Amino acid sequence: MPELPEVETVVRQLRQGDGERGASVIGQTIARVTLRWPGHVARPSPREFARRVSGQTITGLSRRGKYLIFHLTHGFLLIHLKMSGDLVVMGDHAPRDKHAHTVFHFRAGGQLRFTDTRKFGRVYWVEHAQEVVGALGPEPLEPGFTARRLGEMLKARHRALKPLLLDQTFIAGLGNIYTDEALNRARLHPLRRSDTLGPQEVRALWRGIRQALQSGLRHNGASIDWVYRGGDFQNHFRVYDRADHPCVNCGTPIRRTVVGQRGTYYCPQCQKPATSLAKKVKESEL
DNA sequence: AGCGTCACCCGGACGC
DNA sequence: TGCGTCCGGGTGACGC
Numbered sequence: 088m089p090e091l092p093e094v095e096t097v098v099r100q101l102r103q104g105d106g107e108r109g110a111s112v113i114g115q116t117i118a119r120v121t122l123r124w125p126g127h128v129a130r131p132s133p134r135e136f137a138r139r140v141s142g143q144t145i146t147g148l149s150r151r152g153k154y155l156i157f158h159l160t161h162g163f164l165l166i167h168l169k170m171s172g173d174l175v176v177m178g179d180h181a182p183r184d185k186h187a188h189t190v191f192h193f194r195a196g197g198q199l200r201f202t203d204t205r206k207f208g209r210v211y212w213v214e215h216a217q218e219v220v221g222a223l224g225p226e227p228l229e230p231g232f233t234a235r236r237l238g239e240m241l242k243a244r245h246r247a248l249k250p251l252l253l254d255q256t257f258i259a260g261l262g263n264i265y266t267d268e269a270l271n272r273a274r275l276h277p278l279r280r281s282d283t284l285g286p287q288e289v290r291a292l293w294r295g296i297r298q299a300l301q302s303g304l305r306h307n308g309a310s311i312d313w314v315y316r317g318g319d320f321q322n323h324f325r326v327y328d329r330a331d332h333p334c335v336n337c338g339t340p341i342r343r344t345v346v347g348q349r350g351t352y353y354c355p356q357c358q359k360p361a362t363s364l365a366k367k368v369k370e371s372e373l
Numbered sequence: 374a375g376c377g378t379c380a381c382c383c384g385g386a387c388g389c
Numbered sequence: 390t391g392c393g394t395c396c397g398g399g400t401g402a403c404g405c
Contacts (some may be wrong), residue, residue: 088397090398106401111403126382148391153399167398167399168396168398169399170383170396171384171385203383204383204385205382205383205384205385206382207382207383207397212374244376246377250376250377255398255399262397262398263398347378348379349396349397349398350396350397
């Protein structure tokens with residue numbers, strides 16, 4: 088599931104263009120679009136989408152949260168990879184891929200393929216990118232995201248940390264993997280209430296979030312399931328998908344529970360619940 | 374209003 | 390082999 092580091096990795100590769108993933112998309116003019124599965128188009132209508140995007144030149148590429156933002160001559164093309172999406176530039180005669188549901192054909196030859204096994208991904212064409220990403224929370228790796236600011240944000244809410252961190256309007260870019268990794272680094276229990284953290288704990292969470300994301304970026308993201316993006320962060324998980332494996336810090340077996348309908352991994356020794364939570368947590372584990 | 378919970382969309386993996 | 394179940398990002402419905 089592409090989260091901030093995976094999406095950023097894709098953005099960098101599409102921007103630079105390398106041997107493995109083809110030429111840069113910057114400067115390419117989209118001659119036409121093939122919509123093999125129109126359900127990919129979130130807005131406007133599939134027909135209108137194809138019309139709006141065709142003939143436009145990609146002048147820039149950026150990221151906001153988990154969205155890729157292609158800057159066009161007029162308006163913006165936004166793509167969300169959701170769980171299984173991937174974007175690759177290929178030659179026109181590259182082998183067919185049954186999961187390449189949306190394909191952007193370049194005037195100069197070559198194509199940008201949006202492959203998406205699960206079909207959860209979405210594409211948008213809008214006049215202003217804000218129409219789609221306007222409600223997102225702050226970018227956790229940008230300078231404006233300080234520990235102080237995080238502290239104020241946490242104080243203003245009264246929720247368990249895990250679902251709050253997954254809320255894209257709270258912070259943009261964290262998904263299930265990096266949330267669990269961040270909480271582990273911060274030594275905070277996933278069910279801990281956001282407004283009960285002391286200053287040291289806020290700072291630990293701030294550092295945990297940033298270190299987990301930066302570590303992911305350094306490894307070019309994680310390649311899990313059948314989606315290979317060149318990254319190897321999956322070999323450096325501390326808790327995610329490591330149920331019953333020893334905690335890298337204390338050796339205690341990592342535990343898997345469900346929080347907010349999401350598989351949640353944590354170390355029961357390093358990430359102890361606050362005393363007021365302990366009873367509730369114990370009950371849910373029996 | 375804010376929060377928790379659940380269903381939904383998909384198809385591959387996995388257990389029986 | 391073939392069935393049922395699980396999984397998840399984001400959204401929207403619903404109830405408290």
